[in-house]
């Protein structure tokens with residue numbers, strides 16, 4: 001098989017040769033440039049484009065990098081103080097919109113929102129904390145939905161199904177009233193393993209497996225062992 | 233070099249951040265050569281007796297007394313630091329923020345199993361009045377620096393103080409930023 005055609009792109013004024021028509025986040029990553037992401041993950045077939053944490057300037061326009069494929073002569077701005085601040089402010093907004101009490105969260109240390117916040121050196125949010133109220137749903141057989149932490153990334157609603165291929169999570173409501181709900185029928189049949197898969201898929205601590213959490217000792221949790229900002 | 237003057241206070245916090253301060257261990261000996269403590273629970277001095285270089289706030293504002301103390305710190309300190317999650321975003325005390333004050337007090341005094349069933353909510357002019365919710369400190373006064381963590385590590389506290397004592401720019405290492 002012939003290797004994919006390489007095309008030139010420019011990132012922050014530097015030229016790179018990358019495969020044509022591949023996901024822009026992947027392309028930059030292959031050149032050692034890590035773009036922050038929250039809804040997107042490596043190997044994802046269809047990007048969701050919901051969080052905008054991956055915003056870069058493409059040919060002068062702010063765009064979500066995970067929603068684009070590489071094209072010839074793309075001119076990308078990534079590591080500028082303005083864009084770093086923009087990405088950080090998106091993370092800060094998520095922190096004030098939900099209720100992220102990290103000290104009492106089962107997912108703390110394994111949470112992508114936290115890990116990106118740390119990589120962007122967030123010490124606090126410059127926006128007023130909203131302290132909105134979200135109901136926690138304990139009614140599932142296997143799963144607790146802790147909506148205070150949901151960042152509405154749609155990973156669970158778009159990418160997760162039970163063993164029979166049926167959807168378990170969906171959104172109801174609009175705008176700021178959007179909330180994730182469980183389909184009780186399809187949730188019932190989840191194996192422990194499948195429920196854990198849902199918990200791991202959720203970038204934050206909104207999907208929890210009943211009885212699970214706080215298992216990994218402090219200091220040994222995922223992003224403590226492998227912080228995102230350490231160059232691999 | 234004149235010694236820098238430090239003051240600290242715990243508002244709606246658990247004193248964990250102050251404990252973490254003591255976790256700088258042997259560095260305390262170094263610190264005490266460079267600073268003097270004024271108003272602080274560590275000295276038990278209750279009022280400011282001079283201008284303060286660095287004020288450190290643990291805890292958010294849950295009642296009117298907290299607000300008064302915070303404003304007093306802002307007035308008397310050149311640099312003010314929010315130390316820990318509670319000062320920065322309200323922390324666990326802010327878990328009450330989605331309840332009304334009425335619901336919150338009724339739960340605490342009437343509905344809990346340990347309630348003494350005499351159905352009174354303490355109220356006296358000497359008791360601080362609870363605010364409608366717990367406020368992060370920087371929503372009430374200007375805060376110059378934020379040291380996150382629950383509690384922040386002794387190391388981040390030392391790194392921040394070491395820089396500020398030398399009048400250096402405060403740059404916090406990424407690896408010391410945490411939220412729990």
Ligand code: SF4
Pocket residue numbers: 149150151152153154155156157169180201202203204206207
């Ligand atoms: S529950 Fe988790 S995976 Fe689902 S939308 Fe919310 S944050 Fe995303």
Ligand code: FES
Pocket residue numbers: 036037038039040048049050051052053054055064065066067
């Ligand atoms: S990672 Fe690109 S929009 Fe979420």
